[in-house]
Amino acid sequence: MAEPGEFTKRAFLNGRLDLSQAEAVLDTIRATSSVGLNIAQRQLRGDLAREVEQARTSLLTVLSHVEAGIDFVDEDISFLKRDELVRIVKAACAVVQKLEATAREGRILREGARVVILGCPNVGKSSLLNCLLREERAIVTAIPGTTRDVIEESINLDGVMIHLLDTAGVRETDDIIEQEGIKRTRAAQDEADLLLVVVDGSVPLTGDDRKLLTAARDRKHLVLLNKADLAVTVERDAALAGHLVYVVSAKTGLGVEMVKSALRAQLVSEGFEAAESFTVTNVRHRDSLRLAGESLGQALESVRCGMAGELVSIDVRAAADALGEITGAITTDEILGRIFSEFCIGK
Numbered sequence: 312m313a314e315p316g317e318f319t320k321r322a323f324l325n326g327r328l329d330l331s332q333a334e335a336v337l338d339t340i341r342a343t344s345s346v347g348l349n350i351a352q353r354q355l356r357g358d359l360a361r362e363v364e365q366a367r368t369s370l371l372t373v374l375s376h377v378e379a380g381i382d383f384v385d386e387d388i389s390f391l392k393r394d395e396l397v398r399i400v401k402a403a404c405a406v407v408q409k410l411e412a413t414a415r416e417g418r419i420l421r422e423g424a425r426v427v428i429l430g431c432p433n434v435g436k437s438s439l440l441n442c443l444l445r446e447e448r449a450i451v452t453a454i455p456g457t458t459r460d461v462i463e464e465s466i467n468l469d470g471v472m473i474h475l476l477d478t479a480g481v482r483e484t485d486d487i488i489e490q491e492g493i494k495r496t497r498a499a500q501d502e503a504d505l506l507l508v509v510v511d512g513s514v515p516l517t518g519d520d521r522k523l524l525t526a527a528r529d530r531k532h533l534v535l536l537n538k539a540d541l542a543v544t545v546e547r548d549a550a551l552a553g554h555l556v557y558v559v560s561a562k563t564g565l566g567v568e569m570v571k572s573a574l575r576a577q578l579v580s581e582g583f584e585a586a587e588s589f590t591v592t593n594v595r596h597r598d599s600l601r602l603a604g605e606s607l608g609q610a611l612e613s614v615r616c617g618m619a620g621e622l623v624s625i626d627v628r629a630a631a632d633a634l635g636e637i638t639g640a641i642t643t644d645e646i647l648g649r650i651f652s653e654f655c656i657g658k
Contacts (some may be wrong), residue, residue, distance in 0.1 A: 424578045429527070440477040606627070628644075
């Protein structure tokens with residue numbers, strides 16, 4: 312019997328796929344949206360691997376020159392100049408930063424975004440969830456505190472999967488069950504990619520409303536003034552200044568389509584997923600890029616301070632190894648081969 316992933320693993324071990332392409336096979340199978348599928352297919356084509364390998368190759372070239380200079384410091388051989396060394400390392404650093412910058416939106420396109428609906432009791436959070444889903448998923452009553460647990464459902468917004476989490480209303484309460492629901496609300500809030508802060512627009516803001524707005528200010532969020540079918544009395548409240556505010560009615564559907572468009576625009580930059588370029592969607596890749604970037608920064612600092620080649624080579628090697636982890640390449644044996652191939656040392 313074949314083991315899980317055996318055929319893809321064999322393809323990797325036999326050099327038919329690199330490690331990032333092997334991971335793209337799984338991403339293709341698990342894709343939850345057309346956009347996520349397109350990104351997985353680009354990675355399977357080797358778009359990411361080519362960009363990473365190009366930067367890694369330039370670093371290995373630098374490393375071969377630096378280490379050759381260390382080993383043959385007394386020989387009359389011309390090695391890489393300092394300005395050229397800085398230029399190549401800076402170019403590799405730019406590639407790493409460009410790739411790392413795509414990681415957040417790439418993860419959202421691959422896995423979907425967690426959008427948490429927050430608000431005080433009876434502001435219409437569950438009604439809003441039902442309106443966004445176009446089905447009666449959450450129980451809606453006039454009794455405050457009806458929702459006591461986190462309810463999660465998903466919608467697809469033009470190829471981007473959005474995981475909506477309806478939460479318990481936030482307020483001071485002695486009810487033990489409701490307290491647990493509010494605790495779960497706080498936990499969901501901390502893990503959210505975006506917050507939908509819902510307030511009752513037909514009445515003045517409460518102290519709890521103001522606390523939620525203040526807490527959301529440093530997070531990616533939208534503020535929804537619900538119950539526009541009744542009236543909107545708080546639209547000019549100073550507490551709403553600086554927030555992206557939308558007037559909606561979960562009862563009639565007023566403004567809901569506009570909120571959907573705003574949601575997608577906040578989570579994914581316009582044209583991001585359509586660009587024919589590389590996108591980092593994997594946490595492992597992001598961590599390797601972060602490590603490579605840190606090592607390259609240290610290498611540049613070492614060169615600028617005029618430190619010995621041994622110290623520069625340590626950081627350049629660490630960066631090359633970190634990039635090699637993305638594709639599953641081995642760097643240590645390659646460095647020696649590059650020294651002999653580029654410099655006729657044994658001649």
